Amino acid sequence: MAVGLHALATEIAPPTGCATAGDAFGWVPLPRFADLVLGGHDVSTVTLAERAAQLADSGMIPPRYVAAVHDELKRDDAEIRPGYDPTRHAGAQIDVVRRLAADIVSFRERHALGRVVVIDVSSTEPLPADRGEYSDPALLAAALADPRKAVLPPSAVAALAAIESGSAYACFTPSAGMGLPVLRDLAERAGIPYAGQDGKTGETLLRTVLGPMFTARGMRVLSWAGTNLLGGGDGATLADPEAVRSKLASKTRGLKSLVGEHVVTPLHIDNVPDLGDIKTAWDHVHAEGFLSSRITLQTTWSAYDSMLAAPLVLDLARLLALASATGQAGPIAELGFFFKDPWGSDVHDFAQQSTELHEWARSSATVL
Template sequence: MGKIGVWLIGARGSVATTAIAGAAAMRAGLAARTGCVTELPDFAGTRLPGLGDLVFGGHDVVDTPLVKRAEQLVAAGVLPATLPGPISADLEAAEARLRPAPDGGGRAAIDRIAADLTAFREGLDHVVVLNVSSTEPPCVPHPAHASLAALDAALDAGEDVLPASAVYAYAAFRAGCGFVDFTPSTGARLPALDELARTAGLPYAGRDGKTGETLLRSVLAPMFAQRALNVLSWSGTNLLGGGDGATLADPGAASSKNASKQQVLSQNLGRDVDGEVHIDYVPALGDWKTAWDHVLFEGFLGARMTLQLTWQGCDSALAAPLVLDLARLTAKACGDGVAGPVAEFGFFFKDPVGEGPHDLASQYAALREWANR
């Protein structure tokens, strides 16, 4: 497919740094391709760009160089200690393509981002913008979100009517780029931006990467439904460290995350069930997370039973290969002229855009079929 630009929002964060380092390591034969869905045999015949075809750039609000961020991730146990040295040239090359994130949500910020993307895409076949930044609070509805004409009128009048994630989605479409939101933030999920994507003939996908507790829920909830077992309550507690945990300590940001987590249960069980998800920030956990779920269900003749499970994982190591998968798949969607939401990418998300199944097995089948068309 030629060279594919991967523009990361939050490019110096743990997930982005791990993705950039991981791609370099796999290209150099220094790491196995474990965790990369698009490297499975089911995708061997698909027309996807190779890992060596990915060119990284991005925006961030911090200025810690990628080489230093990789060293920090080594100290945290996320990256192998021997890795940063051999891939330092790749990290430095990506660093040279990073730009400071603009302030505000108005027309000036959109124009600045679009200009950065236009400069970046010179010499590249396609560019995919991926949001891996911090989670935003829920978007406050505004009349300007209803249509592209209303949105443009508000922006031209100097109004800041878009959250940061939607500013990036708007700028991505204006610059001719596909867009993926790996966070539960608004992103392209506004009628005005959906209209813009379809008009521009560009794909988008999201939202909120499914990497841990919700991944399990998308497998287990269908099991209960298909075995005619009545789930009475499903409660969860998440312990998070690192930047993600610090962000989600804010109730507004946590509400976006919790809503996407609960979506998987209601969609797969066909109704809402009792129980809530709690997120606690534990700084000492660093990049690791622990999720504990308690499921109360009813069986034959009303017998009550429980399932309890614990998931412990490294957030960046779970998310980074999916970021690379989505970059490759969205590049294919760009090349194929797909416009609007790509529902078949729902396999990767807690709260997917478009119409599609919510159980993992059906989502995987839909993704495999789409990729092999």
Template sequence: MPAALDHNFAKRLNGTHIKNAATRWDMVKQLREDIRNFKAANNCDRIVVLWAASTEIYIPMSEEHKSLASLEKAMKDNNTEVISPSMCYAYAAIAEGAPFIMGAPNLCVDIPAMWEFSKKQNIPIAGKDFKSGQTLMKTVLAPMFKTRMLGVSGWFSTNILGNRDGEVLDQPENFKTKEVSKLSVIDNIFEPEKFPDLYGDVYHKVRINYYPPRKDNKEAWDNIDIFGWMGYPMEIKVNFLCRDSILAAPIALDLVIFSDLAMRAGMCGIQTWLSFFCKSPMHDFEHQPVHDLFQQWRMVKETLRNMVGETAPSYLD
């Protein structure tokens, strides 16, 4: 089926099999029809829609994103500066009663208008940005540093990848979206306001380099400058050579299964318990996201136990 693509949101992509829609609202109508046709053609009782396409350019949250009414008006007015193609996919999925998962760092479903719509339609939403490589390592190492009270003065991260994702992220406007997602992790874990001597002045740098010969292989390289007792400096080097799709595919499958489970369990809105799979977990304005991988895993297990009426095991003698 033709894709909903706007070249302005991913300038490195030149799609040929794309939808011809006069407005964003028309784009939504076409996507809703695609969902209905797919469901009928494949004899599906339930479906889940997952976005695993390219990172769109960075757009800040605007007034049009703050309520469902203003979002729909912007779609009908064809305000292409604030309504991205991925927002059309999210709206269409929710409107058709399908849980929606955002696998990229796009603003998309992570706006008050979509939160409102998902609750109105009783639909689960999850995301955003699959946590598969370098950030996965950060959410393991940073909790260890904090638990052992090891200070961190700097964390330099660079990535080398050669697939279409790397090509899109080679565009500065698209890299900005990914950078915001990657940079948010360690501050949340370290809580520098509580531990200023250890984490109050961390220099955190993230870079992504497009290198075509790597194809779907990815290299994530980190240099971490830490310090211990009496301020003695130490260094940690991490070189993670991996395959992007091999890491991301199981995440996508788990998110589809769990989102469908959430739907069947009557859960709607932001599924914070699925933060375990996400680099930049969605959250409303009243809560802070959890980035610590081990706390995230505890959230998954507690939610599943609650669904089946079990209590957490006690390890006290």
């Protein structure tokens, strides 16, 4: 994403894959790519420049782009602060929230930015167990101040820091983030626009296009089985059965809403280290047609998943900046276009999501 941002800002690469660069957004007053300033929090000690070089060596990013934006990546690295690792923090979580929020405010003031958008692209976490603190502000405040407790998962700590700093927020992963009821309530009270959840990049994108086709043509889908093969960091993270549970849930929920709760939807995500950063998704659809005739569809989608995700992160930054500039707060349902499990919306049909996003953008533009 960082390499792409600078390549687009300096116009050495076209904005292929960025929805907001299309004609439908031509007159919407979005920030230019050159207006975006990158900073953040990370628990990794690998710099952006080092990681970009690794991705170039793997074949994901053309080396010429990495070389062209090397100086910009070094400047970005200077804007990245230590993230929150619960295994290394012994104090109260409220201290972490305040530190992260202060970093965001300092970043905004140092660069004289009109607004900041916080986007969670961290590794997928296990789903947290239900807790009273997740719906009661008083209980949450007390737990956050107790150094003996780590009541919030790291993604939710980062989301709370976004709220405390007055920043718009998007959850690009299936982790808890701002999905906890108490944080959503706090965000809306603070006038924070937010969007989520879990970026829709490949297999699920295809499902939300094909699923409505079966329904519209009166076909009855009986089963929709899927297998995902991937390596790299995502493959290693999702090899954890607890971490993968949230990913499987978000990928399946939208499909059932499109083709029916009766549909059998087995789904597997397998870590295949030698595939590196290339993700391959295979689907087998079994449906019933006229006079019980059999219909079978098989699809194979193979791509660098991170290269599908990166332009969506840039799109979300631009669109949430628009939402913030126009005084919107709470879940921006129309940004469900980008997510597997959209907050504030039950719409999963991609064509309908596209229409709603374009209408929202035009309506928001008229406010400015």
